[in-house]
Amino acid sequence: MSKQKSWLERNTFHHGAFWDLIKLVEEKEKKGLKISLCIPTLNEEKTIGKEVLILRSELMERYPLVDEFAVIDSGSKDKTLEVAANYGADVYLASDILPEVGDKRGKGENLWKAIHQLKGDIICYVDADISNIHPRFVYGLVAPLIHREEITYVKAFYDRPLNYSSGLRPSGGGRVTEILIRPLFALFYPELSNIIQPLSGEYAARREVLEKIPFPIGYGVETSHLLDLYELYGLETFAQTDLDRRVHRNQTTNALGKMSFGILQTFFNRLHSQGKLDKMPDLETFYRRFEVEDGNYSQLIQEVVEEERPPMIQIEGYLNRSLST
Amino acid sequence: MPIEQIDSDTFLHGLLNDISGRIEQIRQKRDSFLTDAVLLGEIPSPTFGEGDRIRTVVDRFRENGLDNPLVDEFGNASAQLPGTVGESSILIMAHADSVFSPDVRHEIQVGSDFMTGPGIADNAIGLAAMISLPRLLSDLGIQLRDNLILVANSKSLGRANMEGARGFLETMSLPAKAGICVEGSTLGRLSYSGLGTLRGEITLQVPSDYDWKRFGAAGAISHLTGLINKIREIPIPKEPKTQIVFGGLKCGSSYNTSPRQGTLRFEITSEGDEVIGQMEDNLNEICEQFSAETGTLVNMEVVAKRKNCGIPFTHPLVKTTRTIMQEAGITPQVDPSTGDLNALILGGLPAVTLGLTTVENLREVNETVHLEPLYAGMAQLITLIEAIDQGICEV
Numbered sequence: 001m002s003k004q005k006s007w008l009e010r011n012t013f014h015h016g017a018f019w020d021l022i023k024l025v026e027e028k029e030k031k032g033l034k035i036s037l038c039i040p041t042l043n044e045e046k047t048i049g050k051e052v053l054i055l056r057s058e059l060m061e062r063y064p065l066v067d068e069f070a071v072i073d074s075g076s077k078d079k080t081l082e083v084a085a086n087y088g089a090d091v092y093l094a095s096d097i098l099p100e101v102g103d104k105r106g107k108g109e110n111l112w113k114a115i116h117q118l119k120g121d122i123i124c125y126v127d128a129d130i131s132n133i134h135p136r137f138v139y140g141l142v143a144p145l146i147h148r149e150e151i152t153y154v155k156a157f158y159d160r161p162l163n164y165s166s167g168l169r170p171s172g173g174g175r176v177t178e179i180l181i182r183p184l185f186a187l188f189y190p191e192l193s194n195i196i197q198p199l200s201g202e203y204a205a206r207r208e209v210l211e212k213i214p215f216p217i218g219y220g221v222e223t224s225h226l227l228d229l230y231e232l233y234g235l236e237t238f239a240q241t242d243l244d245r246r247v248h249r250n251q252t253t254n255a256l257g258k259m260s261f262g263i264l265q266t267f268f269n270r271l272h273s274q275g276k277l278d279k280m281p282d283l284e285t286f287y288r289r290f291e292v293e294d295g296n297y298s299q300l301i302q303e304v305v306e307e308e309r310p311p312m313i314q315i316e317g318y319l320n321r322s323l324s325t
Numbered sequence: 326m327p328i329e330q331i332d333s334d335t336f337l338h339g340l341l342n343d344i345s346g347r348i349e350q351i352r353q354k355r356d357s358f359l360t361d362a363v364l365l366g367e368i369p370s371p372t373f374g375e376g377d378r379i380r381t382v383v384d385r386f387r388e389n390g391l392d393n394p395l396v397d398e399f400g401n402a403s404a405q406l407p408g409t410v411g412e413s414s415i416l417i418m419a420h421a422d423s424v425f426s427p428d429v430r431h432e433i434q435v436g437s438d439f440m441t442g443p444g445i446a447d448n449a450i451g452l453a454a455m456i457s458l459p460r461l462l463s464d465l466g467i468q469l470r471d472n473l474i475l476v477a478n479s480k481s482l483g484r485a486n487m488e489g490a491r492g493f494l495e496t497m498s499l500p501a502k503a504g505i506c507v508e509g510s511t512l513g514r515l516s517y518s519g520l521g522t523l524r525g526e527i528t529l530q531v532p533s534d535y536d537w538k539r540f541g542a543a544g545a546i547s548h549l550t551g552l553i554n555k556i557r558e559i560p561i562p563k564e565p566k567t568q569i570v571f572g573g574l575k576c577g578s579s580y581n582t583s584p585r586q587g588t589l590r591f592e593i594t595s596e597g598d599e600v601i602g603q604m605e606d607n608l609n610e611i612c613e614q615f616s617a618e619t620g621t622l623v624n625m626e627v628v629a630k631r632k633n634c635g636i637p638f639t640h641p642l643v644k645t646t647r648t649i650m651q652e653a654g655i656t657p658q659v660d661p662s663t664g665d666l667n668a669l670i671l672g673g674l675p676a677v678t679l680g681l682t683t684v685e686n687l688r689e690v691n692e693t694v695h696l697e698p699l700y701a702g703m704a705q706l707i708t709l710i711e712a713i714d715q716g717i718c719e720v
Contacts, residue, residue: 045436046434047434049434049435049436049437050363050433050434050435053356053359053360053363053435054360054363054364056356057356057357057359057360058360061356061357062357062388079436082437083435083436083437086437087356087435088356131432132367132432134364247432
């Protein structure tokens with residue numbers, strides 16, 4: 001337990017720690033790193049213009065942190081590509097990249113093909129639907145990779161959740177995170193419960209780890225990254241950064257059901273390939289979630305034992321009960 | 326023609342010859358000021374609550390390497406770009422407050438040729454243009470002899486009555502030789518005079534002991550309607566030009582209950598200060614009489630009052646501005662100001678207000694600025710600064 005707490009303390013950052021972009025660029029240049037930024041898109045004309053404008057202007061022109069900025073598109077029918085190109089992004093159709101391997105439709109496909117198309121030592125992925133885009137969404141994620149060589153993969157987390165009268169605030173992810181992923185991780189990969197928002201669509205990673213893992217093309221890509229890199233390198237190479245508030249589209253419950261279905265496929269494939277389905281381990285009884293107090297995150301571990309009663313028909317007292325008629 | 330005049334004309338001619346090239350250069354360098362417009366526009370900044378936006382402006386001044394970035398006692402952010410000679414200064418001011426409350430979602434959408442969102446035109450884009458001037462001047466290879474004083478002023482709109490701008494002018498340490506107020510709306514706007522203005526609120530209350538059985542008894546809405554009709558009977562002179570605008574009416578919250586209180590907001594503008602004085606007297610009399618006749622409590626509060634002011638149409642600053650606009654393909658539309666320009670002119674500074682681009686849905690949540698005309702708008706601003714710097718705009 002102490003190892004987990006120590007990881008949480010050492011590898012959880014707040015974007016505010018990296019506000020000095022001049023220093024960050026200096027450090028990046030000293031280490032000879034190149035950084036590529038990739039936005040996967042499908043019909044995002046309403047938000048893509050602002051994302052490209054702000055991130056390119058602030059992180060390429062004002063502070064040269066990002067060396068390459070690409071939008072990789074799945075075949076948008078709206079003006080996504082026109083708007084992105086207008087504000088200076090390199091625009092690619094996923095189907096044009098590595099055409100010999102064919103074309104599959106999904107966000108994971110674009111992320112995977114970005115590894116081939118982009119040149120950076122670090123690739124930062126940012127979703128296209130963030131309506132309150134800010135440079136912190138990029139520098140907050142790449143900074144731990146610039147500063148700490150042992151870190152290879154940095155996840156974003158967001159939102160200071162609601163205050164309780166006690167002053168403690170439970171750390172909330174999305175609905176799928178809270179009712180699907182967190183319980184699954186607590187049962188099968190308790191250490192990964194340290195990742196506060198395992199499904200966040202913003203993360204940065206070193207090429208050397210991205211090129212070694214498979215990419216589900218659909219909803220399971222974020223989950224598979226965590227499971228595969230955890231299996232290869234353990235928890236120590238992960239980090240996570242608090243990016244404060246993220247405003248994005250709200251999804252319908254139906255859409256979340258479909259998403260959960262995709263994630264479960266990815267999850268059970270991993271359980272199967274890692275031998276966890278055939279040789280089912282004893283299930284954990286500790287449920288892990290987060291609380292934050294004075295800006296410090298800590299894990300809250302609760303024992304949840306689902307005790308069971310046998311069928312009533314096996315109970316002697318039930319069988320011998322006197323029935324009044 | 327005096328030699329000095331020839332030099333000025335020659336210099337202005339040189340500036341104007343280059344204006345279409347300059348518009349193109351600004352288009353190439355647009356990203357940083359469009360970015361500032363979005364980042365600033367997404368920070369709510371209601372009048373009297375501009376603190377967050379002002380802090381971001383000061384950070385930007387600091388990042389841009391300006392001298393003395395600070396927030397003053399009036400809540401204004403200011404900084405200076407030192408000139409190569411630095412004997413005199415030019416004041417550039419853009420108001421930081423907006424008419425939108427923080428409850429409104431401040432989200433700016435960026436399209437290929439437009440930006441849309443609450444307050445983007447009034448005045449996030451003007452603010453961003455002012456902030457980006459040092460960087461743009463440097464990109465365009467322009468070195469000013471004069472210092473440039475940049476100010477994002479707080480408390481400009483409505484009840485605030487230009488408190489920020491007036492405060493800055495009163496305490497300004499570097500005397501300026503001219504000033505420009507920068508507004509997003511609307512390209513072609515040329516203000517060089519401030520209209521005499523009186524803004525007020527009339528509050529009508531139905532007292533708790535009101536006799537609901539009396540003849541003509543009514544709730545606050547009916548009474549306010551009657552009061553408005555009385556005010557509309559005040560004769561409005563054609564000369565000097567005068568108008569009264571009813572800008573807000575707050576009263577009631579249900580379908581079937583007569584409200585007991587309501588507030589009417591109005592603004593009188595006139596080219597004649599004495600007319601404003603007479604109308605204020607008239608309004609006071611109407612309120613008093615209406616109160617006595619209806620048994621309601623009627624109170625008028627003047628929240629802002631300012632005199633007519635201006636510089637002549639023939640002033641070199643105005644003349645040069647018109648010439649620059651025309652060369653940039655902009656049709657000047659003379660429009661007396663009721664905003665910060667008054668504070669500058671009343672503070673003794675020759676000044677104009679310029680608009681930067683064409684705008685739709687002004688002061689609505691879907692306020693939209695067009696980007697293509699913005700580059701000409703920025704070119705007129707920068708060229709005018711250069712002209713002032715060269716002494717062309719002085720009497």
